[in-house]
Amino acid sequence: MIKTIYTLKNFILNKNKLAKSFSLSYVVIGVLGAVFLDKLITIFFKNNDITQQGPLTFAILFVLSTGLILYFMVNHMQKVIKNIDKAYKELKRKDKDRLAPYEFALDNSVDAIYWFTLDARIVYINNAACNMLGYTKDEMLDMFLEEMDPNFDRNSAQECMLEIKNTKNWTLETTQRKKDGNIINIEVSGHGFIYGGQDYICAFGRDTTPRLEYRNKITNMNQKLQKSVDEKEILLKEIHHRVKNNMEIISSLLTMQYRRVEDDEVKYILKQSRSRINTMALVHEFLYLGENLAYINLEDYIEKLVDDIKELYISNKTHLEVDLNIDKLIFSTNRCIQVGMVLHELCVNALKYAFKENKENLLCIHIKKSKENIHLKIRDNGDGLKNLDSLYKTDSIGMQLIHSIVEDQLDGTIEFKNNKGLECNIFFPVKED
Numbered sequence: 001m002i003k004t005i006y007t008l009k010n011f012i013l014n015k016n017k018l019a020k021s022f023s024l025s026y027v028v029i030g031v032l033g034a035v036f037l038d039k040l041i042t043i044f045f046k047n048n049d050i051t052q053q054g055p056l057t058f059a060i061l062f063v064l065s066t067g068l069i070l071y072f073m074v075n076h077m078q079k080v081i082k083n084i085d086k087a088y089k090e091l092k093r094k095d096k097d098r099l100a101p102y103e104f105a106l107d108n109s110v111d112a113i114y115w116f117t118l119d120a121r122i123v124y125i126n127n128a129a130c131n132m133l134g135y136t137k138d139e140m141l142d143m144f145l146e147e148m149d150p151n152f153d154r155n156s157a158q159e160c161m162l163e164i165k166n167t168k169n170w171t172l173e174t175t176q177r178k179k180d181g182n183i184i185n186i187e188v189s190g191h192g193f194i195y196g197g198q199d200y201i202c203a204f205g206r207d208t209t210p211r212l213e214y215r216n217k218i219t220n221m222n223q224k225l226q227k228s229v230d231e232k233e234i235l236l237k238e239i240h241h242r243v244k245n246n247m248e249i250i251s252s253l254l255t256m257q258y259r260r261v262e263d264d265e266v267k268y269i270l271k272q273s274r275s276r277i278n279t280m281a282l283v284h285e286f287l288y289l290g291e292n293l294a295y296i297n298l299e300d301y302i303e304k305l306v307d308d309i310k311e312l313y314i315s316n317k318t319h320l321e322v323d324l325n326i327d328k329l330i331f332s333t334n335r336c337i338q339v340g341m342v343l344h345e346l347c348v349n350a351l352k353y354a355f356k357e358n359k360e361n362l363l364c365i366h367i368k369k370s371k372e373n374i375h376l377k378i379r380d381n382g383d384g385l386k387n388l389d390s391l392y393k394t395d396s397i398g399m400q401l402i403h404s405i406v407e408d409q410l411d412g413t414i415e416f417k418n419n420k421g422l423e424c425n426i427f428f429p430v431k432e433d
Contacts, residue, residue: 134179165192354382
């Protein structure tokens with residue numbers, strides 16, 4: 001700023017108009033003085049004897065005339081200098097007022113601001129940089145980069161200045177040494193610029209030590225949380241594994257009981273109970289083997305469920321083609337068990353009543369998702385059912401279980417109809433309560 005003001009002052013004092021003004025004033029005053037002196041001498045010698053008073057009188061007149069000329073010239077010069085000084089002070093005041101906001105912004109910036117020459121010498125520093133490093137401005141001015149940044153030496157500091165000058169949006173993460181010897185982490189950005197015909201580097205530095213400490217703290221917390229989550233996932237997997245194993249034990253007990261009884265009806269009941277337990281155990285198996293401990297891919301689950309039902313209920317002589325058309329749906333554990341139990345009962349009924357040996361049997365399972373509802377449709381190609389009302393009013397445990405799950409747990413509706421076999425349509429909300 002001071003350099004700018006001196007430059008402007010010199011510019012004013014060195015203007016050609018000022019030299020011309022002085023020259024013209026000198027010529028005009030000199031000519032007028034000479035003419036006046038000539039007239040005065042002529043008049044004097046007309047009325048006086050030159051032999052008696054000439055030299056002394058001439059000297060007196062010369063001194064008076066030149067003194068008068070000098071008075072006018074110096075007086076004019078004083079006025080000009082006074083006007084110049086006034087203009088300089090006004091310009092200085094205006095320049096100071098104009099630069100005040102910029103100086104305020106620089107000194108009160110959160111970031112440290114440095115001006116370097118290309119030899120990495122500091123020529124300007126703001127308050128933030130002084131406060132950050134613990135130096136005064138006088139101590140930091142003319143300091144070199146390597147004196148505050150231990151990562152540089154004399155050669156690498158100058159190379160860094162050239163790199164900043166030639167690189168757009170230059171940034172660097174480095175460290176700086178405070179006056180008390182402590183090392184802090186700094187994030188620096190820099191730009192090159194030209195001022196007064198000379199190259200400079202303007203660098204902005206920000207102390208990232210608190211941010212790095214906070215980031216490390218968050219990282220440590222995340223690692224601990226992740227460790228805790230991993231431990232809980234292992235625990236949950238173990239729980240699902242144990243639940244599945246316990247259900248398999250129950251299923252094995254039912255199988256042992258199945259082999260001991262001779263009554264066909266009791267055998268079927270035991271077989272059906274074992275199948276229902278396997279349906280629920282399958283959910284826990286998917287949770288145990290899967291990556292997500294809360295949700296299950298419905299299509300994979302139903303595909304495995306149908307295979308297990310076929311293996312349990314279909315003989316080798318019965319051919320069954322299954323048409324699965326299921327949208328990509330991710331269900332929670334509870335909903336998966338609910339849908340799985342409904343499908344189990346409907347599939348078992350189809351296998352029991354609709355399908356026969358030496359026939360092309362077809363089982364269609366379609367699950368489609370709309371904006372608000374999920375539509376589950378299961379259809380067989382059997383003979384259908386004449387009295388569909390019997391499916392709504394029955395003492396069958398299976399049908400009671402279907403109605404209970406659909407209406408009370410899924411908050412849905414169920415409808416049966418004959419469509420080249422028996423077709424069941426179930427609608428329930430997408431949003432799970």
